[in-house]
Amino acid sequence: MWIKTTVVFAAVGALLFAAQPARAQSASGRVVEDAKYTSPYDAFMKMNRFREQFVGDEDAGDYWGFMESRLGNQAGRILIKRPAEGFSDDAFRGWMMFIRAYGDATGIGNCTACHTLPDFTDGQKHHIGTADEPVDTPSLRNLAKKKAFFHNGSAATLEEAIQRHVDNGRIARQDKRAGVEIEVGKIALTEKQVREVAAFLRSLEPVERSQFRDYLINVVIQPVELDFAK
Numbered sequence: 001m002w003i004k005t006t007v008v009f010a011a012v013g014a015l016l017f018a019a020q021p022a023r024a025q026s027a028s029g030r031v032v033e034d035a036k037y038t039s040p041y042d043a044f045m046k047m048n049r050f051r052e053q054f055v056g057d058e059d060a061g062d063y064w065g066f067m068e069s070r071l072g073n074q075a076g077r078i079l080i081k082r083p084a085e086g087f088s089d090d091a092f093r094g095w096m097m098f099i100r101a102y103g104d105a106t107g108i109g110n111c112t113a114c115h116t117l118p119d120f121t122d123g124q125k126h127h128i129g130t131a132d133e134p135v136d137t138p139s140l141r142n143l144a145k146k147k148a149f150f151h152n153g154s155a156a157t158l159e160e161a162i163q164r165h166v167d168n169g170r171i172a173r174q175d176k177r178a179g180v181e182i183e184v185g186k187i188a189l190t191e192k193q194v195r196e197v198a199a200f201l202r203s204l205e206p207v208e209r210s211q212f213r214d215y216l217i218n219v220v221i222q223p224v225e226l227d228f229a230k
Helices: 002-034 040-047 060-074 089-099 158-175 191-202 209-217
Strands: 081-083 219-221
Touching: 002 209, 040 081, 040 089, 040 209, 060 089, 089 191, 158 191
Parallel strands: none
Antiparallel strands: 081 219
16 A cells, blocks of 8 residues: 555656646746847846846946845855856856946946946946047947947957946046046956956847747856955
8 A cells, every 4th residue: 555655646746847847838938928138148137036127216336236135145055047058157247247336346347327227228328438428328239240349349349348448447536537427437347357247248149039948948056156356
């Protein structure tokens, strides 16, 4: 009798385990169908249920404060996931620096001050310290086909364009160049961090919805570290 009961429970358990992937696939199907954007980054945000845009009159500092608290609570715990492909460890670190609006040492991109989520642009003009006049803030999505970067196309790579902002941030802090917006002066990234932010920006490239669904289903665990000084 015990053996028969065990077999029954085993059969029921098998059905339950079989149903879980089915439910996950059904849920991912709804997410895929409703998604406005279909990049690896968007899959990462959805699988972790991270807030994908500012709320109300929230600014870059408010958003980072909220996300820092969320990430801090999960540091050292196996809770964060990312797509197994398309969103690397470097992209994850670059994302944290992209949204980080304040802090000590380096690792501060303060990028969402102008490249507002989820469109990665606020549609405004900003004085970034390079041009004589304020320049339009482009969206950072769909960069793969671009052959030149920065507002005037003078940067050959994403890394070079990001480094320009880093240099302008340092000038704004040290020389207090007239007209440069205060948000530019908050930017502080090392060369390694510049490469990581570039890796994140490359994760904003959209894919077909079938591939987006694969990103949602095939995941790996991402350790969370908040020591940006390294």
